[in-house]
Amino acid sequence: xxxxxxxxxxxxxxxxxxxxxxxxxxxxxxxxxxxxxxxxxxxxxxxxxxxxxxxxxxxxxxxxxxxxxxxxxxxxxxxxxxxxxxxxxxxxxxxxxxxxxxxxxxxxxxxxxx
Amino acid sequence: xxxxxxxxxxxxxxxxxxxxxxxxxxxxxxxxxxxxxxxxxxxxxxxxxxxxxxxxxxxxxxxxxxxxxxxxxxxxxxxxxxxxxxxxxxxxxxxxxxxxxxxxxxxxxxxxx
Numbered sequence: 573x574x575x576x577x578x579x580x581x582x583x584x585x586x587x588x589x590x591x592x593x594x595x596x597x598x599x600x601x602x603x604x605x606x607x608x609x610x611x612x613x614x615x616x617x618x619x620x621x622x623x624x625x626x627x628x629x630x631x632x633x634x635x636x637x638x639x640x641x642x643x644x645x646x647x648x649x650x651x652x653x654x655x656x657x658x659x660x661x662x663x664x665x666x667x668x669x670x671x672x673x674x675x676x677x678x679x680x681x682x683x684x685x686x
Numbered sequence: 687x688x689x690x691x692x693x694x695x696x697x698x699x700x701x702x703x704x705x706x707x708x709x710x711x712x713x714x715x716x717x718x719x720x721x722x723x724x725x726x727x728x729x730x731x732x733x734x735x736x737x738x739x740x741x742x743x744x745x746x747x748x749x750x751x752x753x754x755x756x757x758x759x760x761x762x763x764x765x766x767x768x769x770x771x772x773x774x775x776x777x778x779x780x781x782x783x784x785x786x787x788x789x790x791x792x793x794x795x796x797x798x799x
Contacts, residue, residue, distance in 0.1 A: 671779035677729025
């Protein structure tokens with residue numbers, strides 16, 4: 573089974589702090605995604621990476637950046653956390669074949685920004 | 687991006703078949719459809735995926751009509767453990783030069799004994 577782990581299940585930070593959310597996968601996947609999940613809004617794609625040091629913006633990249641220094645690790649960075657970034661953050665590692673993606677999600681990090 | 691619409695919630699009883707429909711009126715020719723299941727405090731889990739017609743696996747069936755403007759996830763004989771949120775996702779293949787993924791807002795399925 574694909575295993576995707578996230579560094580924290582729950583995190584509380586203050587406005588203006590720099591926040592790092594880490595995601596690690598053990599299946600040698602090239603593609604990894606970061607989403608946020610909010611009630612009534614479903615999952616929204618923040619950033620994705622299709623190789624080491626490669627990244628692309630998703631639908632809502634504002635206020636976020638990412639880092640992919642090693643294949644197994646994809647980090648989401650909030651340079652200066654704000655209260656509207658309080659959310660559930662989900663990382664996914666992707667198997668791709670035949671033009672389609674199948675996503676394997678981590679357990680999520682519930683971030684609260686005070 | 688293909689916008690998706692799903693019912694907010696559905697109720698069922700154990701042993702019944704449940705059909706959850708997702709509308710995606712502006713789906714593009716090469717877009718594919720994937721369904722995920724999510725339990726509280728967990729990340730979504732892949733259920734099934736397809737482009738057209740019917741796909742079946744050990745967990746569910748996916749029905750996609752010829753116009754592909756909707757898709758229906760069918761869960762045979764649900765049990766209490768199928769109580770979860772079900773998401774429809776329309777994805778754009780990477781070889782089109784642009785990757786796009788649109789999750790629906792999810793359907794909360796409650797299975798009663």
